[in-house]
Amino acid sequence: EAGVAQSPRxxxxxxxxxVAFWCNPISGHATLYWYQQILGQGPKLLIQFQxxxxxDDSQLPKDRFSAERLKGxxxxxxxxPAKLEDSAVYLxxxxxxxxxxxxxxxxxxxxxxxxx
Amino acid sequence: GIQVExxxxxxxxxxxxxxxxxxxxxxxxxxxQWFHQNPWGQLINLFxxxxxxxxxxxxSATTVATERYSLLYISSSQTTDSGVYFCAADLVRDDKIxxxxxxxxxxxx
Numbered sequence: 001e002a003g004v005a006q007s008p009r010x011x012x013x014x015x016x017x018x019v020a021f022w023c024n025p026i027s028g029h030a031t032l033y034w035y036q037q038i039l040g041q042g043p044k045l046l047i048q049f050q051x052x053x054x055x056d057d058s059q060l061p062k063d064r065f066s067a068e069r070l071k072g073x074x075x076x077x078x079x080x081p082a083k084l085e086d087s088a089v090y091l092x093x094x095x096x097x098x099x100x101x102x103x104x105x106x107x108x109x110x111x112x113x114x115x116x
Numbered sequence: 117g118i119q120v121e122x123x124x125x126x127x128x129x130x131x132x133x134x135x136x137x138x139x140x141x142x143x144x145x146x147x148x149q150w151f152h153q154n155p156w157g158q159l160i161n162l163f164x165x166x167x168x169x170x171x172x173x174x175x176s177a178t179t180v181a182t183e184r185y186s187l188l189y190i191s192s193s194q195t196t197d198s199g200v201y202f203c204a205a206d207l208v209r210d211d212k213i214x215x216x217x218x219x220x221x222x223x224x225x
Contacts (some may be wrong), residue, residue, distance in 0.1 A: 033213075042202055042215035043159070056212065089157050105149060105204065105213065107159040 002026065004108035006092050012114045018080035021111045023092030025073070031055075031097025033105070034067055034077050037089045046090075049075065050097055082115045089113070120205045122216035129193055130224050137188040137219045139203035146206040148179050148186050153200040153218070162188070162201075193223045 005024040013019050025032050030051050035043035046065065048055040051072040060067070064083070069075040079086055089110040095103040119142040129135055139148065147166035151159040163170050163177040165186065170177055174194075179186040190197055200218040207214060 037157075042217045043204075044215075045213065091159065093159075104147075104161065104164040106161065107151075109156070109158045112157065 004092055004094055004106055006090075006108035006111050008111055009109065010112050010114075012116065013082055014116050015084055016081040018078065019082060019113060020079075021077045021090050021092075021113075023075045023077070023108060025075075025092070025094030026106055029094035029096055029106075030072070031095045031103070032069055032075050033093040033095075034075070035091040035093065037091055037110070039088070043091055046077070079113075082113075084115050087113055087115045120203060120214045120216040122201075122203055122219050124219060125217065126220045126222075128222045128224065131193060131195060133193050133223075135190045135193060135221065137190075137201050137221075139186045139188070139205075139216055141184050141186075141205040141207075141214075143184075144208040145181060145184075146208055148181075148206070149204045150177055150186070150188050151202045151204065152197075153202060155199060159202065190221075193221075195223045195225050197221060198223045 007022050032049045034046045036046050037043045046060045047057040047067045049069045052069045067077045089112050091110045093105045093107045095105050121140045123138045149164050150162040153159050165177050165179045167179050167181045174191045176189045200220050202218045204213050204215045
C-alpha cells in the first residue's frame with residue numbers, strides 16, 4: 001500500500017515570495033492534516049480536513065497561509081508571502097477518519113522550507 | 117490548556133542499554149500514538165495504543181488512560197534507535213491530536 005506522498009522535498013525561497021506544497025494521502029483516508037514542525041519542536045497542526053471540508057484551521061495564519069482539498073483527495077498548502085519564521089518542515093498526514101476518534105496517523109516524508 | 121508532556125527531553129545511553137520514555141497528558145484521550153522521527157525528518161509509526169500494552173520486537177508501549185500517561189520501552193538499544201521520539205494524544209474533548217515536544221535519544225556505539 002502506498003504511503004502519504006509529498007512534494008517538493010526541499011524548497012528554498014526568499015522572503016515575500018510564494019510557495020506551494022502538495023500532498024496525496026493514503027488511498028481511502030478521509031482525514032488529511034497539515035503540520036508545521038520548526039526545528040527542535042514537535043509538529044503543530046495547521047489545518048485538518050475531513051473529506052473536502054475543514055475541521056480545524058484555528059492555528060493556520062490565514063493572512064498568508066491557505067490550503068485546499070478540492071476533491072477530497074489531494075491537498076495543497078500555500079504560503080504567500082513567506083516570512084523568515086516560516087522556515088520549517090511541512091508535514092502531511094492522513095487517517096481513515098471514520099466516525100468517532102480520529103484514528104491512526106500516517107505521515108509523509110515532509111517538505112523542508114527555507115526562507116532567506 | 118491541554119498539555120502533552122514528554123520526559124526526559126534528552127537521553128544519552130550506551131548501546132545495549134534499556135530506556136523508558138514517558139508521556140503525560142492532561143485530559144482524557146481517545147488514543148495515543150508513539151512516533152520515531154528519523155534523521156531525515158520522517159515520522160515513523162511505532163505504536164497506536166489507546167490503552168494496554170503492545171510489543172514489537174525490542175520496543176513495547178503501555179498506556180494507562182485512567183492515570184493519563186503512556187510509556188515507551190526500548191530494550192537493548194542500538195545506534196539506529198537514535199532520533200527523536202514523539203507521543204501524540206487524540207483528545208476526547210475536541211478530537212484534536214496534540215504532540216509532545218519529544219525526547220531526543222542518542223545511543224552511543
